[in-house]
Amino acid sequence: MTQETPCATSYDVIIIGGGIMGASTACFLSQNKDFQGKVLVVERDPSYEFASTSHTNSCMRQQFSTSLNVKISQFAADYVKNLGTYLADARVPALSIQNFGYMYLAGDEKMAQTLRANHAVQKAAGAATRLLSRDEIAADYPFYQLDDILLGSINTVDEGFFDGQAVFDWQRRISREAGVEYIKGEVIALTKNAAGNRIESVTLATGEVLSCGQLVNATGPRAARTAAMAGIALPVEPRKRFTWMFSAAKPLDRPLPLTIDPTGVHVREVGGGIYQAGGHTEHDPAVEFDDFTMDHSFWQAHVWPVIATRIPQFEAIKVTTEWAGHYAYNTLDQNAITGPHPEISNFLFLNGFSGHGLQQSPAMGRGTAEWLTYGAYRSLDLSPFHYGRILANRPIRESAVI
Template sequence: MPSFSESADVVICGGAAIGSSVAYHLAADPGFNGKVIVVEKDPTYRYSASALSAASIRQQFSSPVNIRISLHGIAFLRNIGAHLAVEGEVPSIDLHEGGYLYVASGEGASVLAANQKLQQAEGADIALYAAEMLRSKFSWLNVDDLACGTYGVSGEGWFDGWALLQAFRKKARALGVAYRQGEAARYILEGGRVVAVELADGSRIGCGAVVNAAGSHGARLAATAGVAIPVKPRKRYVFTFTCKGEVDNCPLLIDVSGAYCRPEGKRGSDGQMFICGASPSAEVDPDWDETAPDVEDVDWSFFEERVWPALAHRVPAFEAIRPGRAWAGPYDMNLLDGNAILGPAAGLPNLYLANGFSGHGLQQSPAVGRGLAEHILHGRYRTLDLADLGHERIVSGRPLTEANII
């Protein structure tokens, strides 16, 4: 390895949930005694998707690899103390297994039923309910135009994403991982490998292997090594509102329109708070401005014209609400197929990609961190094969179809 002012066996570019999970899993591997450096440009994580997302976990995907990733994820979250406790202190991530509820009209019923059959075959606890069963279980739900719904009886819900990020980071540091504040600007190549990461201040960190977990900066960083990934940072809004009407035991509801909502916190004297949002149509999907990020730059017309009407139709109690605060955040969208791009970059075997999670990064961070650590240390995935999400499918233009992108 060439001489640099600092070097490590593994340099991880990006220290949010994905990067810190990789760091933790590397350092926790009993066969690894090397040095890991995580480069993070903003240790406050103010603009990180890990801190700004709706922080949920589900097995209701249509591809086996995504289902398996989230099955590992929920097992990890349930037993977080066994993994991420530091000096006997167990992280509190407020995991609430309230379930996901996908609903479908007649034209979408067959897809939902096929997905549920696959999910059950993979071991996920997902039930398929006809419209009348939905009405019975969720009396507040308008089912007049629905054919069926799928419900996560267990293993799905939401949690404190900020707390999970901090827990990964704290445990990684306790295991000897070093964190450096700085922006990874470009990769230095020599002999068909990445030999160093150059930071924005011009300093260089030598590396044996490097992980690109740079979030909204990931595609531009990969391009400095000649690696093209179809990832664009999009802007997503999260809105809050309070409803006084009775909407008891509400899961994370995914409407046929694509709008979603879930409870947030306990019901108070003013009613129950909810968070909600939706993905805009592709032709009006706004970019996240990485050069001047602004979490307060929210388009309230999107809530008033797209989100609220859809939710009020599905849950009549939502016709009378009090809007609350809202925020914007980045959504690193894989434009090819909406799935993560994981593993060695084609043609650069020591550059590992962890990009384009398309809103699934937090829930996938336990399995992705474990998988990439295994591949870096042992040359292959040993517990869960993530090859279906590899870079080769991007190079060859073979999308991994996933029907359940929110």
Template sequence: MQKVTSLQTSYDVIIIGGGIMGASTACFLSQNKDFQGKVLVVERDPTYEFASTSHTNSCMRQQFSTGLNVRISQFAADYVKNLGAYLSDSRVPKLDIQNFGYMYLADTEEMATTLRTNHAVQHAAGAATQLMSREQIAAAYPFYALDDILLGSINTVDEGFFDGQAVFDWQRRIGREAGVEYVAAEVTALNKNTAGNRIESITLSTGQTVSCGQLVNATGSRAARTAAMAGLSLPVEPRKRFTWVFRAEHPLEQPLPLTIDPSGVHVREVSGGTYMAGAHTEEDPAVAFDDFAMDHSLWENHVWPMIATRIPQFEAIKIVSEWAGHYAYNTLDQNAITGPHPDISNFLFLNGFSGHGLQQSPAMGRGTAEWLTYGSYRSLDLSAFHYERIAANAPILEKAVI
């Protein structure tokens, strides 16, 4: 990243947050021939050691409860599979999606009804989701214990996991080569004009002040803190999510879909007899921004027993690695918050993705870049996720949150 002393005094767009959302927006801006401005990305932690982007499980799915989220992931799948073409660069390696799919399991009639309702939404949006009876699941995936299961839902088309780090790295690289500036610093203040309806400049931790035309809040789990600098409220908070990678003494004879157990524990294939599991504690409070401590009792008392119960072949497993990360959790409806603030018109939100950020970043970066350039969307209309619904307390509830 550039040293702070190399900064210009003014930029057309300043993006606070250099994770996947900030990088995607900057990259799309840099490739838009109609955008001729200067872009600065401010990132407080250039190592990304504790960023949500670095702790992602790199998964992608179309099994959402809202049609817009399905279409957002459909674009993401096309973007990942054709990254070199989208970035117009032959150096970009060919990426693909490991289409093992997501397997949602329902053990109550209420959960089964939700799967059926979601299936109708997904089917209408063009997703290849299939509902499966207990008998159908047992025939296709004989390793599950299914005595309590009423229904399953799976999609193996453009649904699984991918190399999210490669997408992130190439977006940053292409953006920088096209003139996007990245700086390692923390924003300490957002400075409004006299009327209070625009952000005129930002102040950095170095004491330097930089003027801006438009400002994007892409600060992940810290989004509410950034918004508060402008006197705005935002229902986004850090929620801790735990991940374990383990090796099975007796690997499965076929790939394991990303299985969402009714308990909330999820587990998926990695490769070569290695698997990845994730969960959160029963009580799911907001945590401190720097709280990444593991809860080892969660694995021993809940996660491992549930995995071994659902997949008896996983009775003998060994943890290879583990970590805790943060969801930027939208407490209103677990959906994205995008677009400009109605009163501070040059302050744009790109927040609250509640664990969907990596897979939604191509569409969100593209859409935000379009809004910054044209003042409207030219591809996928994201206005349903604009801030106005937050102010009106009008949630668009996403039911398929893991």
């Protein structure tokens, strides 16, 4: 009697992580007529309670210092505003962008120079960014205290809040209906072939082994842990970011742009007298994957004083909700890491989004699906963000990071 070795269930593509990056990739793959394979998304926590995607502030901007990042957000705006057309589904409701814009405030000449340089990049890429003198800011937004401000930069076209949760829900629904499988499971090991240049299978915490043609690492702040399972070093770590929702006793009489104070604290309009603020402590270490504790003293000692100084009308405000989330922080250059590993060619990165991943997910999902299908990009060339720059220690510095 011979004992049979059970055959591992096999998929053409396994995506580890079902947050917005995994969902977007699965969705674009499922819609690509040239891709005929079997796709699996493995997600350790389908409630997504602690995923970055659930802790996001869900805003998009055109104001980046890198032309490619501007183009990535321009596609995001088009995708969100035409989601039903992109998903080819009449059930999808029309979504819009709440165009309050981002207002970057420069408090010294160095910051002002950065805004001017970024403005040139953004204009060349077709963004509608405007530089405003102190007087011009005061005329349009009289609620700011501007004594210490030299220059502002704002864009109110395709810049502001969008319903990222709706995009996420629809992408999962459409891809599931098209045959993508989603399972609950934690990937704990990756097995390579004898030559060490391909991932053959993933092992789940249950012991189940699933073989894969290609593998996508879409594990957000845990991306380095996943890469390490294949012996790959990835400079991505969880960094804590705090969010507060507050109501104002005297709401502003016009929309508050997402204002980035020179201190780094940011605050924006939500609607109905509610506002949202965010920030991080100056000491900004990597944290444990499951550490989401709030630092309550930080609001009182730093964030609220900054807000009340910048907008004196916000002297009387009341925090209604607060939470801590994790950026998947790319310590080399705070930019995306995409594409295949140069030696383990069926291992694809989708990592390191450092606070701008929600808006980048349409372009990243589309590009990764193209790479999985054709071995090349067909729309936007994302190769500048490939892992090779990490190995070569060639950062693509993004100076407009929040």
